[in-house]
Amino acid sequence: MKIQDYLKDKKHLIDEYLPSYIKDKAIPSPLKEAMLYSLEAGGKRLRPILTLSVLEAFGQRAEIGMEAACALEMVHTYSLIHDDLPSMDDDDLRRGKPTNHKMFGEATAILAGDALLTMSFQLIAQSSTYTSGHKVELLSLLAEAAGAEGMVAGQTVDMESENMDLTLDELQSIHERKTGRLLEASVLFGAILANASEHDLAQLRAFSRHLGIAFQIQDDILDVMGDSELMGKLAGSDEHNMKSTYPKLLTLDGAKEQLARHLMLSKENLRKADVDPVILEGIADYIVNRNH
Amino acid sequence: MKIQDYLKDKKHLIDEYLPSYIKDKAIPSPLKEAMLYSLEAGGKRLRPILTLSVLEAFGQRAEIGMEAACALEMVHTYSLIHDDLPSMDDDDLRRGKPTNHKMFGEATAILAGDALLTMSFQLIAQSSTYTSGHKVELLSLLAEAAGAEGMVAGQTVDMESENMDLTLDELQSIHERKTGRLLEASVLFGAILANASEHDLAQLRAFSRHLGIAFQIQDDILDVMGDSELMGKLAGSDEHNMKSTYPKLLTLDGAKEQLARHLMLSKENLRKADVDPVILEGIADYIVNRNH
Known part of the structure; x- marks a missing residue:
């Protein structure tokens, strides 16, 4: 499926x-x-x-x-x-x-x-x-x-x-x-x-923490991309948006790098738990690749 | 004590x-x-x-x-x-x-x-x-x-x-x-x-329901008495206060009658539970006789 x-x-x-x-x-x-x-x-x-x-x-x-x-x-x-x-x-x-x-x-x-x-x-x-x-x-x-x-x-x-x-x-x-x-x-x-088990709980906790950070970075990236499409340039959206974001602190490329890193770490931790990882990996990929 | x-x-x-x-x-x-x-x-x-x-x-x-x-x-x-x-x-x-x-x-x-x-x-x-x-x-x-x-x-x-x-x-x-x-x-x-026991829980539930009503009637009475002291007459506070209250619906005497009835019912139910009723009766009396 x-x-x-x-x-x-x-x-x-x-x-x-x-x-x-x-x-x-x-x-x-x-x-x-x-x-x-x-x-x-x-x-x-x-x-x-x-x-x-x-x-x-x-x-x-x-x-x-x-x-x-x-x-x-x-x-x-x-x-x-x-x-x-x-x-x-x-x-x-x-x-x-x-x-x-x-x-x-x-x-x-x-x-x-x-x-x-x-x-x-x-x-x-x-x-x-x-x-x-x-x-x-x-x-x-x-x-x-x-x-x-x-x-x-x-x-x-x-x-x-x-x-x-x-x-x-x-x-x-x-x-x-x-x-x-x-x-x-x-x-x-x-x-x-x-x-x-305690071991699996710990692995899944680590999985979810990296997933949560990846989710938030992607949220911030989508915000910037949306803004930059509207405004024609990236710098404008930074000035426009007073909120601290990952792209603002890390640059857009830096944010994408961190996104990939946390996605990888979440999957690594997931695979160490005694579970079938396929669907959860799919959800993690979906979160990172979503466009809204 | x-x-x-x-x-x-x-x-x-x-x-x-x-x-x-x-x-x-x-x-x-x-x-x-x-x-x-x-x-x-x-x-x-x-x-x-x-x-x-x-x-x-x-x-x-x-x-x-x-x-x-x-x-x-x-x-x-x-x-x-x-x-x-x-x-x-x-x-x-x-x-x-x-x-x-x-x-x-x-x-x-x-x-x-x-x-x-x-x-x-x-x-x-x-x-x-x-x-x-x-x-x-x-x-x-x-x-x-x-x-x-x-x-x-x-x-x-x-x-x-x-x-x-x-x-x-x-x-x-x-x-x-x-x-x-x-x-x-x-x-x-x-x-x-x-x-x-189930029996005692039921008795205490009935005790608390009558106590709750008594508490609210006394609240309403205190509101009216406070107002009437301030305004010199009772009718004025009724008109002043758009909220429905026990004295408004029952007259002040009628409210006091209901207060006494619910206090009595609360104590009756309390005494049917297998507990020492002295302190709880004292609290019920205190609630009804409080002036604030």
């Missing part, structure tokens, strides 16, 4: 399950509509797909991971809703559609984010298939990845350092917390549910 | 533990300051005290419940920070001090709330003393009480019904979700950790 078809299949599955955890619940309007609006707004579903793919790499059925995978996507969705708010990044559009607060107002958008975050923990805690031990491992990892030392810390430092020149280490540290930790949790969720 | 002294002792204990779960963590500025600011702003600490008191009513040590109790207070604190935001209730002061967003700005206030909510789940999931089974029970109950069918639902419906005339059932349903569920969880947290 081609990796594009694999990703499409899995995305379809997640798109189907994700709203099902909300739809039948006694949630008042317009809270329920606001939660579903952003959950159903699409996206690559990269985090939940990683959980399912890791389970399959261990020879397990993907469906085992569905609740854990959808919990991760709920946390990701909540973070986008709150990040888009006027007092944060003040975005009107997300994936070509009005942002949550543009559709439902700020108060409901804040509450929809709060509710999705809370629901992510509920979904795992109330799973009818996971053991208590697995639930506690997943919940602990999710809270750490999403919270004051993880994703929320990343967003805080990202906002604090706007219009500041960052070092490469500082830039990496922001991304590591803002997006890296949740990507890492997505990979580890699959490994935990597959009862992976 | 007088109930006031008991409450003071327990509040002191909670005030001491609560920031300790944040202080040593690698949380960036100003996020950590904003989290601690609201956590340390005081308050009655009613929810965590209930957890500790229920444990003692079962003959257990209060300290067993400290992490669970502090998780509840973190959820309560997050809800106050988000409710105070300009797009919600737009409050500048809370307990006589500037609200979180007045001190740290809206973005950091939103993130501090997000981080406290997430930390509450982390605190329970990573407890070194609770069993996995207990952790899952607590986390499941907490998410349900705080989330889209509980506290967040209550805040949504409360905002939606501003300037509307509510029936008594509608008013009760809002309070039940906005404050009742978390109070109930506070009582049940203690019972779960004490390995209470």
